[in-house]
Amino acid sequence: MDPMLTFLVILIGMYGLSTSKNIIKSVFSVTIIESGVILLFLNLGNWRGGSIPIINGAADIIADPLPQALMITTIVIGSTVTALALMLCIKVFHHYGTVEWREILRRGEGK
Amino acid sequence: MLHIPIFLIIIPVVSAIVIYIVKNKHVNYLALVAQAVMTVLAIVYFHHFYQDGAFQPQTFIIGLWDDVGIPIRTDGLSMSFVFLTLFSWWMVLLYTFNTKETDHDFVFFMLFLQGVFLGLLQTNDLFNMFVFVELTTIIVTILVAFNKTPKSFRAGLYYLLINTSGVLAFLIGIIFLYFTFGTINISVITAEMLAVAPTTAMRFTYVLLMAGISVKAALFPVFTWLPKAHGAARAGISALLSGLVVKGGLYLFIRINAMFAEAGYQYTDFFFVIGALTAIIGIVFAISQTDIKQMLAYSTVSQIGLIVVGLSSTDALVYSGGVLHIFNHALFKVLLFMAAGMLIKVYQTKYVTDMRGVMRSMPLLGIAMLFAMLSITGAPMFNGFISKSVIMYGFDTTDLRYWVLFVANIGTATLFVKMSQIFFGPKTFSLRFHNKLQDATLIVLSVMLIVFGNFYITIGQGFFGADFSDITLTLAKALEYIIILGVAYLLYRFLVRPDGQLVRRLRHFTLSFEVANYLFVTYLLVMMLYFVVWL
Numbered sequence: 238m239d240p241m242l243t244f245l246v247i248l249i250g251m252y253g254l255s256t257s258k259n260i261i262k263s264v265f266s267v268t269i270i271e272s273g274v275i276l277l278f279l280n281l282g283n284w285r286g287g288s289i290p291i292i293n294g295a296a297d298i299i300a301d302p303l304p305q306a307l308m309i310t311t312i313v314i315g316s317t318v319t320a321l322a323l324m325l326c327i328k329v330f331h332h333y334g335t336v337e338w339r340e341i342l343r344r345g346e347g348k
Numbered sequence: 349m350l351h352i353p354i355f356l357i358i359i360p361v362v363s364a365i366v367i368y369i370v371k372n373k374h375v376n377y378l379a380l381v382a383q384a385v386m387t388v389l390a391i392v393y394f395h396h397f398y399q400d401g402a403f404q405p406q407t408f409i410i411g412l413w414d415d416v417g418i419p420i421r422t423d424g425l426s427m428s429f430v431f432l433t434l435f436s437w438w439m440v441l442l443y444t445f446n447t448k449e450t451d452h453d454f455v456f457f458m459l460f461l462q463g464v465f466l467g468l469l470q471t472n473d474l475f476n477m478f479v480f481v482e483l484t485t486i487i488v489t490i491l492v493a494f495n496k497t498p499k500s501f502r503a504g505l506y507y508l509l510i511n512t513s514g515v516l517a518f519l520i521g522i523i524f525l526y527f528t529f530g531t532i533n534i535s536v537i538t539a540e541m542l543a544v545a546p547t548t549a550m551r552f553t554y555v556l557l558m559a560g561i562s563v564k565a566a567l568f569p570v571f572t573w574l575p576k577a578h579g580a581a582r583a584g585i586s587a588l589l590s591g592l593v594v595k596g597g598l599y600l601f602i603r604i605n606a607m608f609a610e611a612g613y614q615y616t617d618f619f620f621v622i623g624a625l626t627a628i629i630g631i632v633f634a635i636s637q638t639d640i641k642q643m644l645a646y647s648t649v650s651q652i653g654l655i656v657v658g659l660s661s662t663d664a665l666v667y668s669g670g671v672l673h674i675f676n677h678a679l680f681k682v683l684l685f686m687a688a689g690m691l692i693k694v695y696q697t698k699y700v701t702d703m704r705g706v707m708r709s710m711p712l713l714g715i716a717m718l719f720a721m722l723s724i725t726g727a728p729m730f731n732g733f734i735s736k737s738v739i740m741y742g743f744d745t746t747d748l749r750y751w752v753l754f755v756a757n758i759g760t761a762t763l764f765v766k767m768s769q770i771f772f773g774p775k776t777f778s779l780r781f782h783n784k785l786q787d788a789t790l791i792v793l794s795v796m797l798i799v800f801g802n803f804y805i806t807i808g809q810g811f812f813g814a815d816f817s818d819i820t821l822t823l824a825k826a827l828e829y830i831i832i833l834g835v836a837y838l839l840y841r842f843l844v845r846p847d848g849q850l851v852r853r854l855r856h857f858t859l860s861f862e863v864a865n866y867l868f869v870t871y872l873l874v875m876m877l878y879f880v881v882w883l
Contacts, residue, residue: 251865258862318482325508329498
């Protein structure tokens with residue numbers, strides 16, 4: 238996969254973030270950007286198509302292990318953020334009865 | 349001795365977990381014990397490496413294997429931030445201290461946030477920096493939503509999503525740095541920066557990093573999350589967020605610009621404009637508010653603009669004035685938010701228009717607030733005066749930039765003239781504060797304001813290696829302060845107090861989330877045009 242394609246994924250996420258008026262869609266857009274970033278890092282780390290970074294003397298080209306180690310952390314953080322955001326979405330929906338940003342921000346204290 | 353920075357990160361996290369698991373009546377005292385141990389350790393560490401009138405930078409690498417590992421580096425700047433962090437957490441822990449059952453969770457998140465924040469200050473590894481920033485975002489979100497009111501959930505969600513998108517931009521920047529340099533060690537990158545600096549890719553990286561930091565530091569087009577989050581949180585949390593956690597973004601600003609120092613990008617003009625816009629727009633919004641916490645939150649935005657103006661100066665003295673203002677602002681903003689929390693509790697309202705007679709009802713609180721207000725408006729003998737004078741020191745009175753800052757100062761004075769109306773009026777409550785700890789925090793912070801306002805030469809040399817001895821109180825400066833107050837009173841009397849349509853419209857102005865993100869993308873594009881195409 239071309240690293241440039243991952244930029245497309247990031248841009249799609251950014252487009253979604255700056256146009257969608259729905260909280261759930263905003264959460265998804267953040268997740269999409271995050272996926273794009275992870276794919277970008279992994280692709281750049283292994284653009285020559287090497288094998289897994291476990292050295293047993295067989296492979297000539299191996300992938301850079303550092304991006305993989307770092308991206309595991311990013312995935313964990315990303316899932317935490319998504320879980321927290323969705324929890325807050327549920328709470329907001331219970332109090333306001335809607336998941337539209339404009340509606341929520343316009344109202345003072347909710348129902 | 350070199351292990352102490354790690355203990356500073358681990359002790360709060362471990363004691364937070366113990367408090368969360370044990371959950372009994374006395375375990376909250378563990379927070380104070382942990383805090384005391386950390387303070388002692390930090391002082392011992394600082395004292396041990398303090399030689400020849402300055403703190404000697406120390407590097408410690410965890411998991412050392414052929415010079416590869418997770419580096420931790422402390423220098424004078426990060427140590428001064430560490431002490432500020434410990435001090436602010438002391439104040440907020442004492443202010444909110446309570447052994448009630450429900451407070452265990454609160455103390456857990458508070459201590460955890462401290463550990464993460466201390467990690468952010470001491471790491472020398474870009475990816476760890478990202479992890480700590482993102483962890484700070486997550487914990488702050490939980491703390492903002494801790495009140496469990498609809499408003500706080502909304503503010504927490506807004507905060508979480510916009511900051512995450514900013515931090516992801518920061519992460520893309522880190523990726524480019526890794527594939528350019530083959531390392532994410534900040535010291536190594538700093539040393540090798542000159543060779544690759546002119547390439548377009550490196551400018552692009554700088555823009556991405558700076559865009560992410562701007563969101564964290566709440567600079568002009570992307571500050572909209574700050575008033576929402578800081579207005580919705582509890583008083584103690586707001587104090588911490590405004591006083592310190594926002595400064596995490598400014599700390600990154602300093603670090604990343606230091607990393608790109610060799611590259612010689614002309615960032616000073618751009619960030620001067622951004623900082624000045626932040627200062628003025630923040631204060632205009634602040635004046636229009638009537639909710640005391642919203643007023644203080646917007647004032648934080650404005651003060652951050654002032655700090656960025658100081659930090660984006662080529663003059664070393666003005667630069668250290670910006671750094672000093674970070675500390676001064678932390679002191680008085682923590683004090684103001686704490687006092688605001690007490691007022692809201694006593695008066696059962698958050699609108700300054702409904703609070704009257706504070707000086708007669710609660711003299712101690714009134715005097716502490718008065719001190720903080722004098723400081724933030726830059727009254728002589730208080731700490732705000734010093735850092736504001738240092739920042740203004742670099743500009744002549746004939747310079748347009750001087751007058752931009754002057755306007756921001758008048759705005760700040762107007763805001764606090766408006767807020768000071770709560771002091772006057774008859775005694776409305778015969779109620780006194782019985783919480784001795786909260787009174788004590790107010791007294792300690794007020795004393796610190798005066799200490800920082802009078803012993804700035806020693807403090808400046810000890811921590812920042814800067815010589816502030818040129819900054820003295822002259823008659824002209826005292827006169828200037830009186831003029832500013834006079835203009836501010838007239839503005840308040842004839843523009844703000846009538847509460848015209850313009851003021852009311854500004855008060856209810858709010859940006860929807862997608863518009864805020866749209867602004868973020870626009871900001872990113874403007875920065876790219878400026879740094880990649882223009883320069």
